[in-house]
Amino acid sequence: MSTSLYKQMMKSNLKGIMSFGMASAVYVILMTSLFPMISDNIDKLQELTDIYPESLKNAFGLESFGTYGEFISAEYYGLFFLFILGIFSVMTAIQLIAKLVDRGSMAYLLSTKVSREQVAITQIAVLITGLVIIIFLNFAGGYMAGEILIDEQYTIGMWDFFQINFVGFLLFFAVGGYSILISSLFNDEKKAFAAAGAVTFLFYALDMAGKIVSDLDWLRNLSLFSLFEPAKIANGDVNVALVSLILFGIGLVMYVGTVLVFRRRNLPL
16 A cells, blocks of 8 residues: 555545545434434324235335434434435545546556555545545434433443444445445446445345335345344344444455456556
């Protein structure tokens, strides 16, 4: 890895990283602030959700709102968290390699003493650092808001909340992995973004289709998103160690593949 390149790339991407991080933290704090009102009307809300089809409740995690963990899992981690981190992972991965190749900046980088391998590893490090920062802000904002705003009988334990965020990080560690691998395969920024975005949307669609249509539940086995079930993590119904190992392994293979592909492919320099 090139330390000087890492510092330069972090400086140029920090504003975007912090924007996503603060948006994530603000949204989880906002949703947390709504829970006291929700908790006062749990029975009525449960009656309302009971009229929904079982498949729809499973798809959006609406089975129960009895605790803050279940509520925040359904209202934030099951949808907006995936949306925010998905956009960041795909967009940043494309900017770090394909955009530089498309706009000619990569030629300048490789004309210095920095090797292709160092460039790829450095860009991967920038992407992972960005994910760590966003997840940290998300965790800190949500946990502190929960401690301040939520009654003790409803609150979520630090360890459970940490596990939700940790598995969420590893999910997008893997999403970022295949996104930056795709980024290393394309010379055109728009085509790379379209390809990475399409793969991410396909994974999400397969997971949702498997949840909504019981006969198609096998489709979830084809999606990375099926490994992230925040409500079940909060309730202790997920083998977090196994899921974490799978997601980390997928991400690691993608990052190694990125280095190997970028090192060997022909570039329009």
